[in-house]
Amino acid sequence: MKLRKIVYGMLCMGALASCSDQMNYHEYNNYDEDFVKLNFSNVGGLITTIYLDLDTDFGNYSGAILGSATDESQYAYTGNSIETFYNGSWSPTNAQSGTWSTCYSGISNCNLFLDKYVGLTFPELEQNADYKPQMFRYNNYQYEVRFLRAYFYFNLVRQYGDVPFIDHFLSADESNTLSRTPAKDIFDYIISECDDIKDLIIEDYANLPADVVLPSESPETGRVNKATVLALKARAALYAASPLFNTDNNPELWHRAATANKELLDYCVNERGMKLVSDYASLWDKNNYKNATDELIFGRRANRESSTMESYNYPVGIEGGNGGNCPTQNLVDAYETTDGYDVRLVNGAWIADGSRVFDKAKPYDNRDPRLRMTICVNEETGWPTWNEGTIYTYQGGANGQPLNGGTPTGYYLKKYCQGDIDLRSNSTNKSAYHTWITYRLGEFYLNYAEAVFRYLGSADATDAEFTMSARQAASMTREREGVGMPAFPLNMSNDAFWEAYKKERMVELAFEGHRFWDVRRWKEADKYFVNIEGLQISKTGDNTAYSYSTVVNTRQWDDKMYLFPIPQSERMKNPNLSQNPGW
Incomplete structure (x- = not known):
């Protein structure tokens, strides 16, 4: 089985995985350097720690995903921290700064490895049967780490623009004297670094030479490759x-x-x-x-088996469902009919000019198949797969408002939810692995x-x-x-x-973490992120059909929001950090 492109849980050998939850920069900093250099496992543990800082978003904002700060979705509950991005409370003192701290922690660990743990030979282990396979992996770590450092810089530059640049291990005092490097230079560095390592890094961990495969080992397919x-x-x-x-x-x-x-x-x-x-x-x-x-x-398998994504996003009205991130009408309107025509709701009437297959009484039939794979619509059956009932999202329906958490948009999220996870109390199938898609061919x-x-x-x-x-x-x-x-x-x-x-x-690319950044890099947020549309569905008088109306949720936008504010806490530590315009 060629598992060559997916990130699994802990990414390293089982011995490392067992302790990786406790490993972080501070623990390594407290260890004597000679202790870390004792064996492959101690050095490899630092690599595992760095990998654990890779992105996922299965509900990073107390259940809300970043898509709910865009025109992809609306979170079903008010008062969630995702609202910071559009309700006027965003500021340098409320900076949503998780990326800053995570990425600079990862960069610090990368620099620590590259400065102190490259070029080791572990001579006391030469007689071990696994010495050659372990050295093969160890010698590739430096290229993985250089990629990871560039990856963290990419996440920083897309979010903040100019950011401090560090390519060697610094003390805390030194790091608090750095000024911001222009975004152009950061992008140039990322591209140059990738060019430098692309022909040095292992091409395919699932296809290694036989003499460097550890005994009884499954391929370490979750590592960075060419x-x-x-x-x-x-x-x-x-x-x-x-x-x-x-x-x-x-x-x-x-x-x-x-x-x-x-x-x-x-x-x-x-x-x-x-x-x-x-x-x-x-x-x-x-x-x-x-x-x-x-x-x-490349993808990152998040945590171990869980049902967090499902419990956040299964429809209200089924056992264990909480509504969560509800796709917008803006997104649904992007799905054409199967013969390639736009569908719009105009004054309560569905219109698909020119389409030969569209039935306005069944507005979700004969649409781009990706719609039903991504979004749960009114009168959906078989969602989740164990649910024997029909999902009704209309006003007063079994899964609609005014239920607490009932969808404010008329839709529920399917994508990234594993539909066979059964949250009913008598179920034994309550969890599964979830892989966050980092890179896939369709994007490129x-x-x-x-x-x-x-x-x-x-x-x-x-x-x-x-x-x-x-x-x-x-x-x-x-x-x-x-x-x-x-x-x-x-x-x-x-x-x-x-x-x-x-x-x-x-x-x-819906709900894969792109929309928030795409609209920003295009500088078109005032067009897409201000008026967020939902659908209000009502039963008609004879109770056999529906009427539809659009509900618009207006959000705040200011052009300063194209870039995040530099956290005020960081500027207080480092007076050389200038603030982004408007903040």
Whole structure:
């Protein structure tokens, strides 16, 4: 079984996993350096600690996900900390600064390893039977760590812009004297670092030489490999070229982004034989390590078996369901009919101009199949899979308002929920693994499409270097087997293609943590993040049909929110930290 692209729980050997919950920078700092260097396990434990700082979002804001600060979803309960992003309470003293502390802790551990624990030979262990396999892994750690350091810098720069840069281990006093390095330089560093290590790091942990495989060991497939490095480079290049950071619209930055994403696609498709999976929902299924490895480049399996995502997001009205992150009408409107037409609700009436398959009495039938894989709609059956009843989200329905936690939008979330997790009191199937998708092939077809479109100037343009057009690349996720949406048509105007591209990206990557950052890097938040629409569904008088009306939830937006505020607590420690504009 080739489990070559998924991150599993603790990422290292079982001996390390057993103690990784206790491992952090401070414990290593308190240990004598000679103790850490005693054996492979002590050094490897530090690597495990760094991996544990990788992103996930299965409800980071007391159940709310970052998508509920966007037009993807609305959290069903008021007073949640996710509201900080749009209710006017966001400030340097309420800075939502988890990324700052997590990433700089990870960077500190990376620098600690690279400064103190590279080049060891462990001579006292040379006679051990596993010496060669362990040294093989150890010698690759430095490239994994260099990737992880670049990864943390990417998360910082997309969030704060200019940030302090440290490439060696510093004392706390030294670190509190640093000023902010320009975002351009941080992006350049990330891309350069990825170029430096891409041909040094192990290509595939599931296909190691026989003489470096530990006895009775399953492949350590959750580690960073060459494809992961190329993915970080490609994403960083796209962000660097985007309007938030590329204020002069420098075409060379778009060219670099197109080249980097093409490099990733060429490597994954032509050399690794990867492809878009036919079962879109398998990307986040509990068995994705078996069923979606053709598309998944890298993901992080969060915690051990759990049902947190399900208990937050299963519909209210079924046992154990709490409503949670409810998809918006904005998102639902992005899903076209199966023959490629927009669906809109106008003055209470569903409209799909030109569609041959749309029935306004059944507004969720004959829609892009990804809609039903991602979102639970009114009159849904078989969700969760053990539920024998029908989900009714209309006003007064079994799963609608005014129940506490009843959906404010008319919809519930499916994506990332494992539908066979049964939260009923008599169930024995109450948990499963959940893998957060860090990088997958579908994203990079879309990244390439955006970069080539901006560089060559039209959706159909190609040249000797970029032989696949933006239109062709953006159609890949639509045309995948199992989805079967029509390709974007030839000769679209630039404005029409750009709007269609953004909609496709919203649909394909829904709830994977992209929307919050995409709209910011495009500098289009005033268009998308102010009016958040939900659907109010009511039974008609004869009780056989429904009436529909749009409910608009207006949120605050200020352009200073394109970047996060530098936490005031950090500025008090370090007077050299300037604040982002407007904060």
